[in-house]
Amino acid sequence: LRPRRIALELSVLAKNDRLASENRKWLSEHGVKTLNIISSPGAGKTRLLERTVERLNLNDAQPARLAILTGDQEEDYDAERLRTAGAEVRQINTHSACHLDAAMIGKELSTFVRPGQHRLLIIENVGNLVCPAAFDLGESHKVALLSTTEGEDKPSKYPLLFRRASLIVLTKIDLIPHLDFSLELCTQHLRRVNPTAPILMLSAKTGEGMDAWIDFLMPQAQRERSPLPA
Ligand code: MG
Ligand code: ZN
Numbered sequence: 001l002r003p004r005r006i007a008l009e010l011s012v013l014a015k016n017d018r019l020a021s022e023n024r025k026w027l028s029e030h031g032v033k034t035l036n037i038i039s040s041p042g043a044g045k046t047r048l049l050e051r052t053v054e055r056l057n058l059n060d061a062q063p064a065r066l067a068i069l070t071g072d073q074e075e076d077y078d079a080e081r082l083r084t085a086g087a088e089v090r091q092i093n094t095h096s097a098c099h100l101d102a103a104m105i106g107k108e109l110s111t112f113v114r115p116g117q118h119r120l121l122i123i124e125n126v127g128n129l130v131c132p133a134a135f136d137l138g139e140s141h142k143v144a145l146l147s148t149t150e151g152e153d154k155p156s157k158y159p160l161l162f163r164r165a166s167l168i169v170l171t172k173i174d175l176i177p178h179l180d181f182s183l184e185l186c187t188q189h190l191r192r193v194n195p196t197a198p199i200l201m202l203s204a205k206t207g208e209g210m211d212a213w214i215d216f217l218m219p220q221a222q223r224e225r226s227p228l229p230a
Contacts, residue, residue, distance in 0.1 A: 019102035023138025039145035041127030
């Protein structure tokens, strides 16, 4: 029965939006900037985060400021990789679900994120270009990753994510010489759905573009610091 199905989906999203607002309120009250990183599987989310943690850990007291929640249907491989890189990380397994939702994040906030210490929370969503874009988690920004190996036209085929992203990261740019990939065409597809979001090109492998990525992360965290009581 189609109308019933549509009503059910709307109520699922409405409930999620309500919980996401609660998460957003909690995170903002505690001065935690939150990024929701979304891409297809294999675009390089975990690799980028490994390199990010390693870089931040080089800078004195930075590691205490970053917490990572990583989502996959099953297994904790990504949490293990990130822990090895030096991250404070918790794995969320979604089992039958193909996206994280606000309730899953809400459950972790009070037991995992330490107010006053963590200034930045990065959520690595389940690899999927479709429904993670529809499920608000309470994040400050969605970050869309797109890898050069996926082809240029993904933004036009899956516009919702790229439209809602505050930042678009093109990953694996070191592979461009080996691929039939047109940066110009890819940019055209991105600009069709999102005329304004910055596009950051990087290679976690060679380190190209990593400085700009870190600059995006840390000033954000500082700017969101809760004001001192008067
Ligand atoms: Mg991953
Ligand atoms: Zn889903």
